Amino acid sequence: MTRLRRVADDVSIARCLANPAGVARRDVLRILPATVFAGCAAPTRSEPFAGRYSWGFEESVFAPCDGDERWWVVDDAELVRRYRAVAADYEQVFARLRGELSEPGRYGQGGQYPRQFRVTAVLTVRPIEDGDCRPTAFASRGRDRRPQADQ
Known part of the structure; x- marks a missing residue:
């Protein structure tokens, strides 16, 4: 996953946490896994x-x-x-x-x-x-x- 994508996912999560009432549960469940695994690139x-x-x-x-x-x-x-x-x-x-x-x-x-x-x-x-x-x-x-x- 590209660095830009990780930043976009982080921003999306931040918005969800800042305004949880304005975000549907399905959106949080869709975004969260992508963000969690984005920083998991294996070391060499x-x-x-x-x-x-x-x-x-x-x-x-x-x-x-x-x-x-x-x-x-x-x-x-x-x-x-x-x-x-x-x-x-x-x-x-x-x-x-x-x-x-x-x-x-x-x-x-x-x-x-x-x-x-x-x-x-x-x-x-x-x-x-x-x-x-x-x-x-x-x-x-x-x-x-x-x-x-x-x-």
Whole structure:
């Protein structure tokens, strides 16, 4: 359903609520289901993700192990609480999170992230260990607790 249609349905519902006596019951029953389901578009993925997370002033970023993108993270109060228990601001940690990944767009500070990740469950937050995913998307961002091998 298009955004314009959702707005029109929302306006119709608002009119019904503002003047219920002037609206027939059949009209309310016809409009209500369309409005309820209009905002129910499924996210692109909703499953556990493993990757590196970094948090600080104007930064809440997750880089999944299986990709080269960095995602802006929202609804992250529990994640931040657990992050701060094991790391300093801007330090990378390993995290396993469950959540909803947005459609491609521009998100976060300055619109610099291609997707937004809405956290629904925090499964693991811990310092980075050997064998954790490579920091490909964090190449120039954040600090890594592990010593880097000489090149």
